[in-house]
Amino acid sequence: xxxxxxxxxxxxxxxxxxxxxxxxxxxxxxxxxxxxxxxxxxxxxxxxxxxxxxxxxxxxxxxxxxxxxxxxxxxxxxxxxxxxxxxxxxxxxxxxxxxxxxxxxxxxxxxxxxxxxxxxxxxxxxxxxxxxxxxxxxxxxxxxxxxxxxxxxxxxxxxxxxxxxxxxxxxxxxxxxxxxxxxxxxxxxxxxxxxxxxxxxxxxxxxxxxxxxxxxxxxxxxxxxxxxxxxxxxxxxxxxxxxxxxxxxxxxxxxxxxxxxxxxxxxxxxxxxxxxxxxxxxxxxxxxxxxxxxxxxxxxxxxxxxxxxxxxxxxxxxxxxxxxxxxxxxxxxxxxxxxxxxxxxxxxxxxxxxxxxxxxxxxxxxxxxxxxxxxxxxxxxxxxxxxxxxxxxxxxxxxxxxxxxxxxxxxxxxxxxxxxxxxxxxxxxxxxxxxxxxxxxxxxxxxxxxxxxxxxxxxxxxxxxxxxxxxxxxxxxxxxxxxxxxxxxxxxxxxxxxxxxxxxxxxxxxxxxxxxxxxxxxxxxxxxxxxxxxxxxxxxxxxxxxxxxxxxxxxxxxxxxxxxxxxxx
Amino acid sequence: xxxxxxxxxxxxxxxxxxxxxxxxxxxxxxxxxxxxxxxxxxxxxxxxxxxxxxxxxxxxxxxxxxxxxxxxxxxxxxxxxxxxxxxxxxxxxxxxxxxx
Numbered sequence: 001x002x003x004x005x006x007x008x009x010x011x012x013x014x015x016x017x018x019x020x021x022x023x024x025x026x027x028x029x030x031x032x033x034x035x036x037x038x039x040x041x042x043x044x045x046x047x048x049x050x051x052x053x054x055x056x057x058x059x060x061x062x063x064x065x066x067x068x069x070x071x072x073x074x075x076x077x078x079x080x081x082x083x084x085x086x087x088x089x090x091x092x093x094x095x096x097x098x099x100x101x102x103x104x105x106x107x108x109x110x111x112x113x114x115x116x117x118x119x120x121x122x123x124x125x126x127x128x129x130x131x132x133x134x135x136x137x138x139x140x141x142x143x144x145x146x147x148x149x150x151x152x153x154x155x156x157x158x159x160x161x162x163x164x165x166x167x168x169x170x171x172x173x174x175x176x177x178x179x180x181x182x183x184x185x186x187x188x189x190x191x192x193x194x195x196x197x198x199x200x201x202x203x204x205x206x207x208x209x210x211x212x213x214x215x216x217x218x219x220x221x222x223x224x225x226x227x228x229x230x231x232x233x234x235x236x237x238x239x240x241x242x243x244x245x246x247x248x249x250x251x252x253x254x255x256x257x258x259x260x261x262x263x264x265x266x267x268x269x270x271x272x273x274x275x276x277x278x279x280x281x282x283x284x285x286x287x288x289x290x291x292x293x294x295x296x297x298x299x300x301x302x303x304x305x306x307x308x309x310x311x312x313x314x315x316x317x318x319x320x321x322x323x324x325x326x327x328x329x330x331x332x333x334x335x336x337x338x339x340x341x342x343x344x345x346x347x348x349x350x351x352x353x354x355x356x357x358x359x360x361x362x363x364x365x366x367x368x369x370x371x372x373x374x375x376x377x378x379x380x381x382x383x384x385x386x387x388x389x390x391x392x393x394x395x396x397x398x399x400x401x402x403x404x405x406x407x408x409x410x411x412x413x414x415x416x417x418x419x420x421x422x423x424x425x426x427x428x429x430x431x432x433x434x435x436x437x438x439x440x441x442x443x444x445x446x447x448x449x450x451x452x453x454x455x456x457x458x459x460x461x462x463x464x465x466x467x468x469x470x471x472x473x474x475x476x477x478x479x480x481x482x483x484x485x486x487x488x489x490x491x492x493x494x495x496x497x498x499x500x501x502x503x504x505x506x507x508x509x510x511x512x513x514x515x516x517x518x519x520x521x522x523x524x525x526x527x528x529x530x531x532x533x534x535x536x537x538x539x540x541x542x543x544x545x546x547x548x549x550x551x552x553x554x555x556x557x558x559x560x561x562x563x564x565x566x567x568x569x
Numbered sequence: 570x571x572x573x574x575x576x577x578x579x580x581x582x583x584x585x586x587x588x589x590x591x592x593x594x595x596x597x598x599x600x601x602x603x604x605x606x607x608x609x610x611x612x613x614x615x616x617x618x619x620x621x622x623x624x625x626x627x628x629x630x631x632x633x634x635x636x637x638x639x640x641x642x643x644x645x646x647x648x649x650x651x652x653x654x655x656x657x658x659x660x661x662x663x664x665x666x667x668x669x
Binding site: 002005009061062065067068153155156157159205206207209229230233557558561566567 | 575576586604608611626630632633634636638639652656658
């Protein structure tokens with residue numbers, strides 16, 4: 001009995017030895033080789049996607065964000081009935097089932113793509129949403145697949161397109177922001193993809209005891225802007241209406257908080273749809289408020305006059321001793337806009353009457369050197385530094401090239417060019433009691449739901465508070481009693497100035513074409529906003545008092561209500 | 570007597586060996602069960618995370634549309650709402666309506 005038990009024990013022992021040595025062979029000696037041989041079966045490498053940052057309005061709601069969409073692809077080399085597949089897909093892609101021509105065109109496009117049997121992979125359609133994806137999947141067509149992709153979504157459609165910019169593809173095929181905020185903050189908005197490598201079972205579930213490593217993705221930061229969607233909406237709506245009503249070819253409007261430099265709204269027409277930017281001409285992408293210069297005309301008188309007040313060369317009640325008739329300089333004659341002259345005008349009346357001869361008087365009192373110094377103080381000829389891609393600036397004439405006629409004409413905004421943003425920034429400094437603020441669209445960066453504020457940036461005092469106050473009161477009188485007085489909203493404490501500038505064409509001014517503008521702020525004693533409206537080549541009237549001014553007031557009327565501004569008794 | 574003792578000793582050794590093998594097998598089963606349970610939990614959690622992410626994405630998408638001023642304007646216009654053309658400001662000192 002004992003012998004048998006011993007024999008059994010020896011067999012069991014030998015069995016164990018054989019099994020253990022075999023296991024040792026496979027799991028230790030051959031482990032590396034076998035592991036590498038099967039690695040591709042269970043190890044998967046995936047990309048961890050992260051979204052591009054959103055652009056938010058001042059209330060935290062979205063102006064632009066990213067959404068998931070799908071790219072439909074096919075494997076033409078495996079598809080046998082390409083025509084049937086193309087017909088099916090074209091019907092699904094079509095938004096209008098009655099549009100037979102459109103469906104046939106789409107079917108032909110898909111057939112062409114599927115017809116090339118040498119291709120292993122071809123993209124059929126991008127920007128497919130979940131609903132359309134489900135519809136395609138229900139058809140159970142073989143050798144079609146979907147790839148996840150990110151698209152920019154604009155909840156407010158084309159509102160503030162120039163301000164936002166758009167996202168396109170760069171030369172390497174990656175997403176990149178162009179123009180506006182998308183371009184300026186491209187690096188901050190761009191997300192970084194992560195990588196995940198791990199062991200998965202046959203069903204695609206992770207193996208708990210397997211290897212797993214991950215490099216996390218980094219989401220793009222969100223930008224919190226100063227843009228007030230309500231104000232932007234009012235401005236967009238009224239500007240579009242105004243352009244149509246006055247027959248202008250282009251219009252711009254900027255609303256800025258003079259105390260912080262925050263851009264509350266910015267609008268331009270004609271505009272484009274950033275979601276379908278490829279359907280528009282390239283020259284529509286430039287933002288005219290920061291990239292297009294114009295001779296400002298009479299609105300520039302406020303810059304020249306406030307400089308003269310600050311320099312102490314004139315006072316609001318200084319009498320103009322040149323204002324009795326046209327002024328002749330060399331071969332040039334300076335006259336008033338309506339050929340009506342006002343002898344003995346005070347400086348306030350010069351502004352009220354928008355008197356070019358009166359401004360020439362002011363310019364003479366200033367002199368070339370002092371005028372250039374003040375133009376530079378007002379940052380004319382310098383970039384405003386606004387956080388938008390595509391800003392340009394016209395250059396000031398070199399100091400040595402200034403002649404007397406240049407000095408005189410610059411005082412009423414001719415022979416000098418500015419961008420709408422430069423002009424708004426300069427007048428905002430007057431509204432802000434002489435302190436210039438850098439225009440800012442973004443007021444904070446949102447990282448992990450925490451807002452990191454970007455502080456308003458002061459560019460220092462450019463004129464004294466007294467000079468700013470005197471200029472403000474002159475603008476108040478101009479708004480009340482100037483040529484646009486018919487549109488003035490009584491009691492609303494508006495300070496403003498009209499400007500009708502002729503457009504220089506090949507060395508002379510076009511007699512018919514003008515740029516009409518109105519710049520103003522309210523309430524003048526504690527301004528909530530400064531706003532510039534310009535209309536290019538209005539047809540109904542060439543004068544700003546009959547076009548840009550009423551348009552300015554139609555927007556302002558809504559802003560007064562929005563800001564809770566009540567009229568004085 | 571000595572033969573019985575030896576037999577008992579051998580039986581004890583065999584019993585210990587069998588117990589060891591039994592323990593080894595039970596241990597293997599327990600570890601496998603534990604691993605499977607944890608793996609299942611992990612997969613369930615992973616799926617839950619994915620579901621919540623998808624839900625979150627849908628809610629966010631709805632929020633984007635619902636907070637759109639453009640859409641609110643279109644909806645309000647279709648419902649017959651319009652902005653007032655003329656706003657009347659009433660002096661606080663003038664009685665307009667009085668509760669009696």
